[in-house]
Amino acid sequence: MSGLEEIPDDVISGLEEMSAEPGSGLEELPDDVFEERQRPVKESSKIKMVAAMDFGTTYSGYAFKLIGIENHENIYVKSWNDEAGGGCLPSEKAPTCVLLEANGDFKSFGYTAEREFSECEDPKNLRFFKHFKMILHRDQGLCSKTTIKDSNGKEISARLVFTHCIKFMKDDLMKMVERKKVDTEFKTENIRWVITVPAIWEEPAKQFMREAAREAGIEGDNLLLALEPEAASIYVKEMNVEVHTDMNQSRLSAFSPKTKYMIVDLGGGTVDVTVREVLPDRSLKEITKASGGAWGGLHVNQRFYQFIEDLVGNKLMEKFREQHPAAQLDLERELEQKKRNLTGDEQKRILINLPGELIELFEKTKGKSLSDFATSSGRYREKLEMKFEKLRMSLDVTMDMFKPAVDSILRHVEELVLDPLTKGLKNIILVGGFSDCKIIQKAMREKFKDFRVVIPQEAGLAVLQGAVLFGENPLIVSERVSPFTYGTRQLRYFLDGDPPEYRTEIDGTPFCKNVFNVLARSGQTFRVGQRVTTEVSPVKPNQTVMPVNVYQSNNPDQMYVDDDCREIGTMIVDMPDTTGGLDRIVDVSLAFGDPELHVTGRDQSSKEKVSVTIDLLKNN
Ligand SMILES: Nc1ncnc2c1ncn2[C@@H]1O[C@H](COP(=O)(O)OP(=O)(O)OP(=O)(O)O)[C@@H](O)[C@H]1O
Ligand SMILES: [Mg+2]
Known part of the structure; x- marks a missing residue:
């Protein structure tokens, strides 16, 4: 809903003051707002455990680390040996598949689900799902009612399937903690959960994951989403990682400040790439926007x-x-x-x-x-x-079976190493299960002879272990790059060069009605703690809620809301006090430096906090 055509005269002056320049309205967040912006809101001092799930397209795993508890400083990774039954596939991750009863109730997960499904006398009575994470990458009309098909082709709510998987991992993780006989009681607020998502996912997919987690019993306050290649970059930066080099094994020491390195997360579904630089305070700066595609194993x-x-x-x-x-x-x-x-x-x-x-x-x-x-x-x-x-x-x-994936990966990495932003880059680090593929390794080393192409020993677990480290210290990443151009629709005076079809007249004055009010540009760097503010006013004096549509584009110079951009959701600004009529203005702040888009609001005159929510999943 634009609502712009209905805007009375006296509101237009307010609208034209909206920041149209990217980066204008950027502010440091005061300390007390930090918790609001950087999920989770729980204070770090209360955290006794960080529990991370790497929910992969093909394989999933989980791990935890106890915080401040003596003799438990390691990261514990779930081993699936028992369930796997001694097969030769790796056992730190289980196949991401789930078996449900005919009525949608949970039956089993991972290796057990595979086994029970294949041993079942009448598999038509069961519902088996695998490789379903990819729908979140592909589905542009993603909503809470999106469905997926089981192996018999019957549809079911996608959210239910994701929820069952997360709930299983959560419950099993808590059992693993119990088995470690830790002498501490864990209340919900003492646990920080981290779920990994591909960095190339769009915002609606992240919200979908967050909602599935909430239904699985993980409250939003306790949950952080970690970007998969970012998690791997943290792991690689922090650890003295054992690596395979061309001839033998060697050690890759923790990176020193100013080092730039590329992480290529070669997963089952997606290949997710990020380029990072270690800053003097050893925090990480993202230097190109996350990129990649569906070229996984x-x-x-x-x-x-x-x-x-x-x-x-x-x-x-x-x-x-x-x-x-x-x-x-x-x-x-x-x-x-x-x-x-x-x-x-x-x-x-x-x-x-x-x-x-x-x-x-x-x-x-x-x-x-x-x-x-x-x-x-x-x-x-x-x-x-x-x-x-x-x-x-x-x-x-x-x-030939490998060719399209290998070619796409090589082409993409080549584009990145030629990008002037990555000047000085020497290390290309391959992580994710597909990085074990000798054909990929060889092709990468041949193509990028001038770089050090390394594969950490635990390449398949880098994302999971990095997610734990991120949960322990979310501020370890200090700068991120906006993957898209984000903005809202704006009405302003009609200017020479504006498309005539966007011209509208209000009381004889010409206005341009489809202006893309840029809040963040694709490729623009945001410090963690940096926010962009835009003003929102009601269009009717008695309005108590103001919806504002949010748009996304790949073009850093998007000027109008047209076919090159896509509506990704709606911000709902609460304006319950109508005494100011049309003169009410709410400052809506968006933090683009976080792994997820996050909004807050403040009434300009009362300085009171105002509730602003962002709904990225169309509920239709
Ligand atoms: N030695 C190997 N040779 C070739 N491919 C391999 C090898 N080992 C693992 N793979 C592939 O790696 C992929 C799994 O990697 P990983 O576990 O990192 O993916 P994922 O986390 O499930 O997926 P995503 O990160 O895309 O959601 C599978 O496609 C698997 O076939
Ligand atoms: Mg993965």
Whole structure:
């Protein structure tokens, strides 16, 4: 709702005073406002435990650290060995999947969910979900009612699925704390929870996560969202990290002031990149805005899967998924295992074991054997061999599975190292599970010969452990870069050059009605504690609530609210006291230096705090 057309004359003068210059209205926050701005609001002195969850697209884990409790100075990371049953995949993180009863009640999470689903006699009675975090990256119409599909294609509230996962991790984490026999009682207010989110997520997705956490029993006051590559950058800066270098292992000492380094978080879903500089006080400054894309390890699995689907036909594959969910899981595991073993130096064809159920189904449906079909008339007949259930793919086809992801990553990192802002950068640090991939490692080292490309020993856990360190000291990051241009819609006098279609007349005076009132520009640096203030006035004298739409754009020089920008939510400014009529003005302050967009308000005349909320999830 713009409401601008309805603005009476005497309010227009107030509107034109709104700050239109980026950075104007920037202020230091006084100390007492710090808690308001920097979530959580709990004083650090009360915190006895920081508990962090790395909720990944493919794998999730959690860890905690006790604060000020003797003999418990380490970060404890949950081990999933028991649940994993001694498989060869890593056990500090569990697959991000959840199994629900038919009515939506929670049944199990992670390895247990995978096992129970594949062993279940009638999987149609259960609801199995995996890889669902990506909907928060892709879905532009994200709202609290967004749904996701289970493995049978049936829809369910996405928030419920996220809530179940967070609740499981939270409860299990508390059991882990109990097992450590810590001689302290933890009240809710003594625990600071941290949940990691990709830095390239937009604000609505962060709010979605926060709401799911609240439903899982983590109150907003106790929760910090940590940006994944930022968490990894904290871990890398703080630790004397063991690294793999080209030839052998060595130690990467804690970075000294003025060092610039790039963190490339190669996850399952997203690749998230940040460039940081260590400041003289050893806090961290972000020097380019967070960037990246959906080029994580899962992309490779999906291409392998697509290859098999192309081979047998998508209708048949659909039938296979429906009739043999356990065998489908086996196939996914087989592809994962084969992908992990690849080095790029293989001399022979790559062997993939196809499930017997798929081969049988093919024969039954098509009346011929899959191996005969694949090697005689199939689309890839020259590129593969097949004997019994063993599919051998040529090396070039195999490498092709990695190509789009690898190319996108290389291109993106190249763009960043060429950016004048990153001048002096020497260290490129790969973290996240996909950084274990030899093909990526080789491609990065070959392409960026003039840089030190390093992979910390615990690359897969850097985000999780860094999230704990961030929870312990959120001020460890002192400057962040706005990933987008944010603003509100403004009415001002019509100027030469303004698009004629935005011209409107009020009492004979020409106004421009779609001006983008820039609050933060994409790429602009904000110190933690720095805020931007804009004035908000009611459009009717008896108005008690004023909604203000917030827009986002990629263009640092966005001038108008047009097709290049997107409405991301609404700020609701409370104005319960109507005695001032139209003369009431509320200063709304937005803190862009935080991991999440955060707003506060103050009545200009009474100086009283005013409630301002920001709703980024359209509830329709
Ligand atoms: N040795 C390996 N070779 C290739 N890929 C690997 C290897 N080890 C792990 N991976 C891949 O890394 C990905 C998992 O990494 P990680 O656990 O960091 O992701 P995530 O946190 O679940 O995802 P995101 O951070 O995108 O939400 C998976 O796609 C997995 O296949
Ligand atoms: Mg991750």
